[in-house]
Amino acid sequence: MFEQIHKKFAKKDTDLYKLQQEEGFSRYILIRSLGVEHLKDLFSKYTGEQIKKGSADELYLKLYDSGVTEDEIIEYIKSKYPEVRDYRKIQEEFLPKIISEFTDVRCGIRNDDLNETAKKLVRDKSIKSKADLEKKVDEVFDATIRGYILWQYYNQVTNDLIEHILNDHINVIPTLRKISYVDFLIKKGDLIIPFDLKITHISDDYFDLHKKGLTHTDIGNDSFIIGGNKSESELIKEKYKSVKKELSLPNYGSLDKIEMLTILNDKGGDEIKQFGIDIMASRKKMIEEIPTNLKAVEWWNYKFQGERLFKNNNRFFIFLAYKDSFEDARPLKGKIEDIRAKVNEKLNSIIAEPLNNIKYYYNKDKGLEGPYEVNSTSVILTN
Structure with a gap:
């Protein structure tokens, strides 16, 4: 069992959620979160046998096959994490x-x-x-x-600081070493669930689909069906095109939403300025709607993720959005205390509440094309 899981994990299998369904994965991922010295120390503490040498792979297998329980591994991780945290905090003092x-x-x-x-x-x-x-x-x-x-x-710095917020929470099992695509672990029932932390602004393209209409469905390979309303981009381009000749506007082919709205506001009269106000009000309304259906934004971030970094793994998203601007909201990553409040509220209930189950069909890369299923959860911070 160990060899099968270890081989797939070492290959950086793109479908970690599928791998997570295999028997023994919970035990495996707990053990993989330990460094060599921790592996030796933990094994000695609970078995009385001293290990002086051995590669990480050999130690993983030895601990996996031992009688050390998963609860004992978790207890050990939580007892050692303060040392790891203090070391990182010293490095991050300024x-x-x-x-x-x-x-x-x-x-x-x-x-x-x-x-x-x-x-x-x-x-x-x-x-x-x-x-x-x-x-x-x-x-x-x-x-x-x-x-x-x-x-x-x-x-990078804000990522590091925000990771502390999650690792410090009582419901989180932190990792004592860095693991690709696994930032922290949660125990739900008998399962140990790995999560990848994703902190991202809500894409302009998501707002286009939100405006077109997104309806949840349990049928098919996607959790949401896209409606037939006009998208935000279509509405802006339609207005731009309607006055382009009259106002001698430049071609809009290479312009984004902000650029088109800025040109319209600068060149147009009161009616066009009102259009800009209405579009901004519509965007604000969408952002106010999103917290009631964060699953839709999670789905979008899986279905339309870039093929270069594609991964089907459980994610804890922190979404960022401005209510009064079309600019992407990445600068909100610096509001650490506001993020702390949102994250802690979610983590307080993460064990008791169900995760979102996301289904999506991926077709941005022929080698990765196909239906996927995964679990996720999220919070949103707005200005």
Whole structure:
């Protein structure tokens, strides 16, 4: 049993939820959350046998086959976690203050693609001298790359700080070592359930589907059916197209929602400005509706996840959204205490309340295409 699970887990199987259904997985994932020294120490504590050497794989198997119970493993993890936490806290001593000093936080590079940013510069035929080139490079660095590096720092640090919130909760079994795609564990009944923490703004594309209408269904391979209403994008493009000639507006093919609304607001009269107000009110209404049906946003984040990082694993989502802006709400990640309140409220009830069961058909990659099923839960923070 161990060898079968271990082989699949080591291969980074894309369907961790399916692997979780195999007998012995709960015991396996608890043991995988331990480092080598913890494995030796735990084995010695409960069996009296000293282990001086052995690879991690050998120690996993030895502990798996031992008489040490899962409750004893959990008890050991919780007794050792304060040491791990204190070590991490010492390393992170100055991080909360640094994050509090950030003001405007922007990624600056679409899809984290630095190559695309470089391509625009190296293909710029307007450059006439080396000095001109150096100036353009400095401009790109100051306007784009500098902001990207600052965002990456902000993103990683806030992730680290938020992980503490979950690991400190009494209902969470923390991991004593980092495991790919497993940030923490929850015991529900006899099962140990691994969760991947995902902190993300609600995508603009989700709001399009929300506007079209999402209806929950128990039939088929998707938990939701998309309705036939006009999407947010369609409404904005329709208005833009209707006045494009009259107001001499640029083509909208490459423009996003914010850019189109900004142009309309700048060029249009009172009727068009009212349209912008109405669209913003509609967005605010959608955000107010979302907390009553977070399952729909969870479903969207599985069904439309990028193929490069595709994974079918249980997730604890922290969604971020602005009520009064079309900008993505990633900067809300810095509101650590507000996030703490939301997360603790959810964790207080996570053992007693059922998780959301998500079904989705994935078709963004032929090699991954097919129906999937998974469990998830989430909270949302709005401004």
